[in-house]
Amino acid sequence: MNPTRRTMLGASAAALTATLAACSRSSDSPDTSGTGSGTDAAPTGTLQWWDHFEPLESALTGLFEDFATAGGGEVERTVYNPNEMGQALQLALGSDQMPDVFSNLTDIPAPALVSRELVGAVTLDSQAQSAAADLLFEGMHTFDGAVYSIPLFSHQQHSSLTWFDLDQVERAGGDPEAMTITWEEFRRLARAITANGDMPAWVGNLAFTGRLEEQIVDLAQAAGRPLAFNTAGVSAPDVTDPATGDYVFNSEEFIEALEFLASLIADGVMLGASTSLDARDARARWAAGDAAIFFDGPWNPGVLSGQFPDFLPQVSVTNLPSPDGNGYTARGPSSGQFWMSATSGHVDGVGTLFSLLTRPEFSTALASNMDQPPVDLAAVADADVDPTYTRAIDIFTDWCRLAPSPLVRNPAVGEVIAQMEEIRPSLGEIVQGYLGGNIDDASAALTTFNDAISAERDRAIDAVTSDGLEVSLADWEFSGYELGTDYGPDRY
Amino acid sequence: MATTLTRSAPPPTPPRSARARHGGWIALFVAPTVVLFGLYTLWPSLSSVFYSMLEWRGLGTDRSFIGLSHYERALADPLFWRSVGVTMAIIAVTVPIRVAIALVLAIMLNNPRLPLARLLRTAFFLPVVATTAIVGIVMGFVLDPSAGPVNTLLELLGLPPVDFLGSSDTALGSVMAVHIWKWMGITMIYWLAALQTVPMDLYEAAEIDGAGTWHKFRHITLPMLTPFAVIITLLTVVETMQVFDLVLTMTGGGPFFSTLVTEVYIYEQAFTSANPNLGYAATLGVLFGVLTVIVVGSLLLITRLVRGRKEVTA
């Protein structure tokens, strides 16, 4: 549910999507295909709603009840495991069984969803229009001025918050009230906790390369590296230097961030098992008392309250460590989560539902799930949530900013990204390889990666421009951007 | 099995009239298999070959014909060859060990007077039944470097702890060990079956002659089992080529490609890569299929040559 994971799963789902798209050719034969026509879907029956946001159960149920009370009719929601969402969609697409509303896990860039006529525009009510005005970007949520989707989650988040066991940090002389922490203080604290002998200080999720990729990017930003992001998700091809438009994975800040993680291993403060844990396992080990500190997203208290309720009161949180403790991070604009099928016969109903998504009550309900934070961070204050969640949101409010997005400037950038072959070893795999001792020279490995991904983008740009789209390296340049400031819609 | 069948005597030929009379029945009896096999095995094989010549991106539904260029790329793809190496290493190491352990157990458990024999057989077969996904999770605990029982044992013996699944030096070995554990039961059943063909009276006669366990094994069991060894080894090789699930749940091919078997690499290309490529995945699949046939074929050839020579010398 955090951006990176979504991106990753999205990619895999997209693959299956394509797989099944081809499979669906038969039923997609030209004369019978209903794609885009919208006429064959009778506005009868219940409104079908498919998504993969399992933690949103209560928030969406409330929304649907409001909708039904207002005479909108029944909504039938199907929740998919993120791994299956894209596959289900494509099967449905092939056999003309598309739901009225779906969450776009497939990672097909929004412009492509629109140009392939998979989705339709919705009409928001006036209250929703004014509420959403500042959140909508042309080329991402609106196309030719028409609204297609609404962002639910804030771009002000990351998955590298420092979650810790209060007792252990206090005993080691740390300040549990601090909202930020420096690299030096983090290392000192970690050594002190380990020396106390109860447990190693830090548990990592070194088996989860997608999360490692996200963490290294955010650590590099916190170390002062300004970056541009296409969306709020982190995936190497989407992350560039705003000044030059180049990839900069071999820059000083990335190497320093990598060395910082490596120093935790060298200091002997890492739980040995970290090398074979993904985020879910690592969190469970941390909650079971195997380690004192764990980097995770804001959803951590939400998971703990369900699975490890006894541990939650012993927990607090500070921002990700940065060299001087004042590191900002930023992400691109958050893309829309829900889309209406072009074939939906419930255009008015979906418009009403999407309007309800922009109401403050929904943001509050969203916040009370303690999952990804709502677009309106202030809504968290009104929600009944664990204090650590509020604290995490306070940290995001102070230290997370909006990065410039090449995709928003030119939607054709999305086509370029879609054309790029994956470079192996990936950024996350290099981090894993360096921390695990398979790579000796981090700088050389990152340079090789950076050269390869740069060349791959050049190739993709050539391929896309030869198809007639206009896109160039200049689309990636944002000369006026400074890390720590917001790059709002007015600056494009 | 296949080879033994094709080499076995031709079927009895019923009288011509009978054949004519049964023509319809024969067709009816073969039809389901021919039709289903054609639809679900032959056709997909041919489609895979076709897909392998397509540029078929994950993010789009467009397919265009590009000929053999995926094959060029695959032959020069270091990760593909690495994955083939890992797969072959798993076969080379686990098959002999698995076949040997299974044989020893089968001989012990074949003893009719051994108490609890059937219960023990079931116990050793049990891992075969267990769902792979959950086996991956359990083994994470068993092999855990900080708290797992294996490392606790090592500590008692005064040895340094080993990061079984987390280190690229040991991950492959650990996967091999778990693979042997998971599937040994089925090989044991094959051996038990083979042992049923050894007449009990041979042992009894030998025992009356005062033959010891080793003697019986060396002069009765072993010679009688040799022909089966080929088939059982072959079946084990084929099963081992499909280590996919286990690797995916235990290590996902990592750390740092150390357990990347070919099927996992293909799966990544098709489904989980940042920019999935179904045409290329199909290419790797076809190449892997060809490699499998080559490996199995040469194993068969070697066996046949060795056997042939034996017959000549005998």
Next chain:
Amino acid sequence: MTSTLSRPTAERASPAKGTDRRRLPVSRKTMRWVQTAILVVVALIWIYPLLWIFAASVKDATGIFAGGLSLLPEQWHWDNYSRAWSEAGFSRYMINTVIVTVATVAIVVVRCAAAGYVIARYRFRGRRLLIGVLAATMFIPTGLFIVPVVELSDVLGLLNTHLGLILALAGGGHVAAVLLYAGFFAQIPKELEEAAVVDGAGFARTFFRIMLPLSGPITATVVVLTFLATWNNFFLPLVFTFSVPDNRTLAVGMLAFEGTNSTDWSGLAAAASLSLLPILALFVLLQRHFVEGIAGAVKS
């Protein structure tokens, strides 16, 4: 093969013999018990991970991670089972799995036995070709056929149906089963068939009344191996139930325990334990035939 069938099995042969017992009264018997003791210890270590799964199914999440390797939970959480059974929909998944597995096993047995029978006992045009193609494809990794199989099922209008899934599971592969049956039927003496014909039995009757019942051990083998593969099959049922979650099987249903940010380990362990039982029962039930069946096949 017939000799295997008629020869008394190991277990049955044993009580008749007692000669050696008199000569080496103590040592052999003691040896056997020592051997058993060793085997029991090894077997316990062998199944420890499986016992751990069962133990995890009655613990809570904290218990699993804090308890490490201990098998005894501090508190027995049987509610994991009720959660798995009702909330996660396992009662429905169980029914689906049983339907799909039983139908698949039935189809595989009938079609493979029928094909094996005529391949073994009749000459017909294309017989050699059929054997050749079957044998050649036995070694092709079929796990990668998912895309064309889905494409095909969609063309046939069978996607999202139990029937489509059953055909896909029963259709591909199973070459070994055909060859097992062929090997078995090839060894049945011709007289048996001739006697049937004299009695006035037709082709089908001979097969279903005489041949198929004779092949009990082979059938046991095919049933267990097919059951095993179908029961635990994951990818095909996954793809065939995207749009119809109500059609899911147990193996796919286990996914429900893996949430976006968390895994319900104890629910997963309970579900795994539940899904293990039927297959275990089947193995215990068919164990003897199973071994014999493979014996017959291996021998041929």
